[in-house]
Amino acid sequence: MNDLSKIHPMYQFSLKAFSIIFQKAVERAAPDESLRERVANLIDSITFSVYQYTTRGLFECDKLTYLAQLTFQILLMNREVSAVELDFLLRSPVQTGTASPVEFLSHQAWGAVKVLSSMEEFSNLDRDIEGSAKSWKKFVESECPEKEKLPQEWKNKTALQRLCMLRAMRPDRMTYALRDFVEEKLGSKYVVGRALDFATSFEESGPATPMFFILSPGVDPLKDVESQGRKLGYTFNNQNFHNVSLGQGQEVVAEAALDLAAKKGHWVILQNIHLVAKWLSTLEKKLEEHSENSHPEFRVFMSAEPAPSPEGHIIPQGILENSIKITNEPPTGMHANLHKALDNFTQDTLEMCSRETEFKSILFALCYFHAVVAERRKFGPRGWNRSYPFNTGDLTISVNVLYNFLEANAKVPYDDLRYLFGEIMYGGHITDDWDRRLCRTYLGEFIRPEMLEGELSLAPGFPLPGNMDYNGYHQYIDAELPPESPYLYGLHPNAEIGFLTQTSEKLFRTVLELQPRDSQAGDGAGATREEKVKALLEEILERVTDEFNIPELMAKVEERTPYIVVAFQECGRMNILTREIQRSLRELELGLKGELTMTSHMENLQNALYFDMVPESWARRAYPSTAGLAAWFPDLLNRIKELEAWTGDFTMPSTVWLTGFFNPQSFLTAIMQSTARKNEWPLDQMALQCDMTKKNREEFRSPPREGAYIHGLFMEGACWDTQAGIITEAKLKDLTPPMPVMFIKAIPADKQDCRSVYSCPVYKTSQRGPTYVWTFNLKTKENPSKWVLAGVALLLQI
Numbered sequence: 001m002n003d004l005s006k007i008h009p010m011y012q013f014s015l016k017a018f019s020i021i022f023q024k025a026v027e028r029a030a031p032d033e034s035l036r037e038r039v040a041n042l043i044d045s046i047t048f049s050v051y052q053y054t055t056r057g058l059f060e061c062d063k064l065t066y067l068a069q070l071t072f073q074i075l076l077m078n079r080e081v082s083a084v085e086l087d088f089l090l091r092s093p094v095q096t097g098t099a100s101p102v103e104f105l106s107h108q109a110w111g112a113v114k115v116l117s118s119m120e121e122f123s124n125l126d127r128d129i130e131g132s133a134k135s136w137k138k139f140v141e142s143e144c145p146e147k148e149k150l151p152q153e154w155k156n157k158t159a160l161q162r163l164c165m166l167r168a169m170r171p172d173r174m175t176y177a178l179r180d181f182v183e184e185k186l187g188s189k190y191v192v193g194r195a196l197d198f199a200t201s202f203e204e205s206g207p208a209t210p211m212f213f214i215l216s217p218g219v220d221p222l223k224d225v226e227s228q229g230r231k232l233g234y235t236f237n238n239q240n241f242h243n244v245s246l247g248q249g250q251e252v253v254a255e256a257a258l259d260l261a262a263k264k265g266h267w268v269i270l271q272n273i274h275l276v277a278k279w280l281s282t283l284e285k286k287l288e289e290h291s292e293n294s295h296p297e298f299r300v301f302m303s304a305e306p307a308p309s310p311e312g313h314i315i316p317q318g319i320l321e322n323s324i325k326i327t328n329e330p331p332t333g334m335h336a337n338l339h340k341a342l343d344n345f346t347q348d349t350l351e352m353c354s355r356e357t358e359f360k361s362i363l364f365a366l367c368y369f370h371a372v373v374a375e376r377r378k379f380g381p382r383g384w385n386r387s388y389p390f391n392t393g394d395l396t397i398s399v400n401v402l403y404n405f406l407e408a409n410a411k412v413p414y415d416d417l418r419y420l421f422g423e424i425m426y427g428g429h430i431t432d433d434w435d436r437r438l439c440r441t442y443l444g445e446f447i448r449p450e451m452l453e454g455e456l457s458l459a460p461g462f463p464l465p466g467n468m469d470y471n472g473y474h475q476y477i478d479a480e481l482p483p484e485s486p487y488l489y490g491l492h493p494n495a496e497i498g499f500l501t502q503t504s505e506k507l508f509r510t511v512l513e514l515q516p517r518d519s520q521a522g523d524g525a526g527a528t529r530e531e532k533v534k535a536l537l538e539e540i541l542e543r544v545t546d547e548f549n550i551p552e553l554m555a556k557v558e559e560r561t562p563y564i565v566v567a568f569q570e571c572g573r574m575n576i577l578t579r580e581i582q583r584s585l586r587e588l589e590l591g592l593k594g595e596l597t598m599t600s601h602m603e604n605l606q607n608a609l610y611f612d613m614v615p616e617s618w619a620r621r622a623y624p625s626t627a628g629l630a631a632w633f634p635d636l637l638n639r640i641k642e643l644e645a646w647t648g649d650f651t652m653p654s655t656v657w658l659t660g661f662f663n664p665q666s667f668l669t670a671i672m673q674s675t676a677r678k679n680e681w682p683l684d685q686m687a688l689q690c691d692m693t694k695k696n697r698e699e700f701r702s703p704p705r706e707g708a709y710i711h712g713l714f715m716e717g718a719c720w721d722t723q724a725g726i727i728t729e730a731k732l733k734d735l736t737p738p739m740p741v742m743f744i745k746a747i748p749a750d751k752q753d754c755r756s757v758y759s760c761p762v763y764k765t766s767q768r769g770p771t772y773v774w775t776f777n778l779k780t781k782e783n784p785s786k787w788v789l790a791g792v793a794l795l796l797q798i
Contacts, residue, residue: 001054003069005553009061009308009313010214013054016319017209025049040284047074051190052582056201057214057325060332061503064175067190070510071182080185081160088116089514091612092171096634098178101130104137107168112168121161121196128152133365141733146177148284149210154353159184167508174504195591198224198326205324207262208291210300212323215272217389217617221328222269225301229267231395240266247275249281258286258300265295272655274304277314291322332378337371338477344396347470355406358452358465362402362412364465364473365446366421369460372442374424374490379499380716381768382791383489384438388429389503397427418443432769434761441788442490457493459488490789492717498766512611533609534592537585540633544582544642547575553647562670567647572663574643577636579622584617594665623662624764624771625797654700655709657742659796664764664773668744671707675746678706689692690776693741694722700741707745714738716766720778725759727780727787742776752777758784762794 004011029045032038048209051070055063075081093115099142100110110126116127126301128151129136135151142148146166149155154165159181166177180758199438203212213221222243234241242257244250252503254270257615261268287300304321307313329574331340340701347361353359374390376383404415421427422443423436446464450456456464482488486495548571557564588605601617608615612628619625625632642660648651672686697711714736722740731737757777764771776794780787 001050001699004054004058004062004066004322007065007510008059008306009310010320010325011058011062012317012320015653017053017322018050020209021049021053022046036483045502046100047186047431050187053204053324057212059214059216059327060329064178065507067182068507069511069514071185075160075185081158084119085121085164087648087675088119088516089160090508091168092167092508093612093630096631101547102133104133104140104657105129109169109171116164116168119491120446121157125154125165128154131680142305144168144173144176146173146180157715172500175500175507178507199227201326202228203428205299207294207296207298210287210302210319210323212325213301213303214307214325214327215303216327216329217391219328219330221303221326221463222271222301225267231678232451234267237616240264240265241269243269243271245271247272251276251279254434255282260293260299261300262290265297267299267301269298269301269303271303273302274307274314274616278320280316284318287319287413291372299519315461317367318619330374332375334371334375334488335477335481335484337375338367339474341367341370341392341395342470342473345470346391349399351456351471352402352408353544355412358412359402360467361451361464362417362447363399364400365451365456366395369421369442369446372489373439376491378493378538379489379791380418380502381489381766382498384496385432385435385769390429392426394429398729401425412449414448418447421447430550434772436793438788443787445490445785445789446525452655459490462488472536480570492790493732494730494735494790495717497733498716500737509611512796529610530592533606535591535610536590536629537580537592541582541585541589543633543637545637548643548647550575557650562673563652563667564650565644566663566666566670567650569666570643570662571647573621577618578640580617582622584615610665624767625796652708654702655697655711657712659712659764663754664796667708667779669776670748671744675706685749686746687752688744688774688776689747689752690778691745692720692722692725692778693743694725695741697741704743704745707743709741709743710798711739711741713742714764714798715792716795716798717790718787726779727760727777727792734797739794746784756780756784758787758792760787760792760794762796764796766798768793 002014003015007403025046025048026042028049029038029041032041043472047070051067055066059067072081072086076083076086094108095112095114096111098107098111098114100107103112105113113126113129116286117121117124139145139148139151150157150165154162157165158207162179163174163177167174179191190562200213205388211225215221229241236243242261244254244257247256254268257266257268260266270283273283290298302319304315337543342364350356350363353655368479370390370392379386394395402417403422405417418440422440426439427436428437446456446458448456448538449667451464454463454466459482461482462480465473465480468476486493489495518551523558549567549569551752553571554568584601584605587596588602591598591602592606596602605615607613609629610628613620614625614627614629614632622636625635639660642653642657656667658667661667668688671688672683675681676683693709697709700709703709715727715730716736718727719730719734720726720739754777756779758778758780760766761780762773762776773796
């Protein structure tokens with residue numbers, strides 16, 4: 001419990017609170033004549049009570065992390081799992097540079113299988129997969145491999161060993177597999193997922209134990225408090241229920257209410273305490289003062305929003321530790337969100353407009369739009385470049401605007417409505433141009449004249465309903481909305497695989513960082529932490545190259561063309577990075593030998609090396625990357641090699657690896673500059689044209705006469721049909737197919753061909769957002785809006 005504050009500063013628990021739960025659990029445990037059974041009952045009761053107490057105060061996304069950590073620690077304590085296997089599961093190391101011999105496993109997955117096969121319990125796994133490819137293909141490609149039996153004698157492996165194999169081959173199924181693992185080891189009551197009802201949690205509160213609601217957008221936990229109060233006779237009218245909303249100088253009122261309530265045994269609600277940072281220490285003292293000798297019926301309920309980042313966290317530890325923390329999160333999935341959007345209205349709303357059919361159709365489409373934009377967040381950067389606080393107010397005010405416009409106009413002003421909803425009501429939150437385009441595109445698909453002819457589908461298999469009453473719409477959702485899938489958002493199913501893989505990666509990384517530092521690994525878990533760090537440190541120092549000698553390189557050049565300027569800039573940036581790598585590692589080396597005092601910077605570096613993370617001081621001087629250190633370092637060496645080849649004689653490479661640049665924009669701009677100089681065209685009236693070739697980089701022998709061939713890009717959200725030369729539907733499980741070599745040349749901006757093209761953003765990494773590089777126009781036969789909704793982009797690295 002104590003470690004959870006590393007995940008989120010709101011997660012604070014005190015020893016005092018723990019001992020109260022402990023005592024209650026002991027009282028609750030079933031008695032038994034046999035000592036052994038009684039002890040088992042006690043352990044079971046204590047473990048489950050602590051789990052329930054802790055988990056109700058965690059956000060949904062952290063519950064499984066906590067549960068996995070709890071399970072692994074119990075199993076390690078009982079010597080039921082091997083530390084080496086657990087280490088593989090958490091780190092999932094990959095042997096780089098190995099090509100997969102079977103088409104159903106990616107190179108990455110095969111690299112993980114190779115590492116696994118080098119462990120005794122898994123020897124020959126790689127050979128077996130090649131030899132019995134058919135049965136392994138069936139297993140790997142099944143919809144829920146965690147429910148299937150593994151081929152041959154592999155099905156007799158322990159539960160943890162089966163998890164390790166699944167982690168290597170189908171990382172996207174790990175969240176489901178972990179739930180099954182916990183159920184097998186701890187019992188199904190840990191994974192049923194029914195939240196504790198409010199009344200049960202309330203029983204544990206008292207004058208010294210307030211209840212603290214951690215707020216999420218779009219959820220009002222105070223309804224629960226009010227209805228519980230009504231049952232017990234605490235209401236505003238009975239004058240024993242005080243509700244203070246903080247933020248407008250209400251601190252004095254709040255203090256008076258607390259003093260009165262403590263004396264008389266009333267209830268006090270303090271809403272949004274995060275808005276009064278300076279007053280929080282006073283509140284902490286007040287609560288402490290009233291925790292003793294108050295009326296036994298005195299209760300305090302507080303609510304606050306979590307800070308957007310750990311640095312902004314202001315709620316005092318004392319308040320958090322002693323409270324019963326409860327998170328209430330909005331429902332997930334389109335089904336729940338569409339019902340919830342419709343719940344903002346009533347039968348009266350539907351009848352208020354004189355143009356009933358138009359009003360109802362657009363209102364339902366708006367509810368679907370609202371649910372889509374809110375829920376699309378879960379797909380990470382594939383959904384939205386940035387996260388936005390869309391809320392129910394946006395929806396209700398849009399419906400008011402709709403009503404006013406329909407009453408005032410003879411014809412439905414579709415363009416005006418879309419503009420108001422997309423650029424102002426919802427668009428007002430949006431700060432990124434690509435996200436604005438996405439929002440506009442949804443409205444263009446959902447709100448248009450075809451909606452009144454019954455010819456509009458909001459998603460594949462979900463037509464816009466006709467004229468119904470309020471309950472009819474709710475029933476229509478239950479009966480007609482297809483099951484939850486990326487298709488409901490206009491995304492490809494691969495989006496879910498990507499999102500699930502990232503979720504599981506994050507979970508394992510967090511659990512790895514929560515592992516005890518000095519754990520006595522029972523069965524010789526290999527090298528110690530320090531030895532591992534030393535070995536890695538020496539390897540990096542040995543392989544990282546010397547700096548580029550820029551003055552010497554400059555002497556070789558006669559004319560500083562735009563391309564040569566880019567090369568020098570890149571060498572300069574690379575020198576700064578390699579210099580910092582060498583400096584920090586040499587310093588740490590002396591620290592580990594005991595010749596220098598260890599500083600916090602050196603400790604951070606040591607932790608990063610141990611956890612396979614790119615150290616912060618390197619990342620700051622490098623280029624955006626989502627890779628762990630093991631993949632990042634060889635990639636760095638490739639970038640250096642590429643630069644060495646280019647600065648060897650300064651002739652343009654036959655095809656340029658665009659990913660290799662710190663600043664790819666500067667290279668693309670240099671293409672425009674050199675064409676502009678050659679043809680004496682004004683630079684600000686130029687654009688880049690991107691033509692796909694049908695070849696791979698090996699087939700090119702020399703650079704083009706003007707412009708450049710570039711390689712190393714990947715497409716996310718769709719794939720490129722090389723023969724037809726157009727964007728086409730992605731293939732299942734192929735998340736980021738590589739692109740053929742592209743020919744980039746500069747043309748006058750007015751010569752651009754804008755017919756049947758999709759303006760495709762290029763990003764440096766799958767984090768998208770701030771890693772934007774350029775826009776390439778790609779040919780498409782289908783309506784470009786399809787690719788906008790599918791979140792199609794080109795990435796420089798995966």
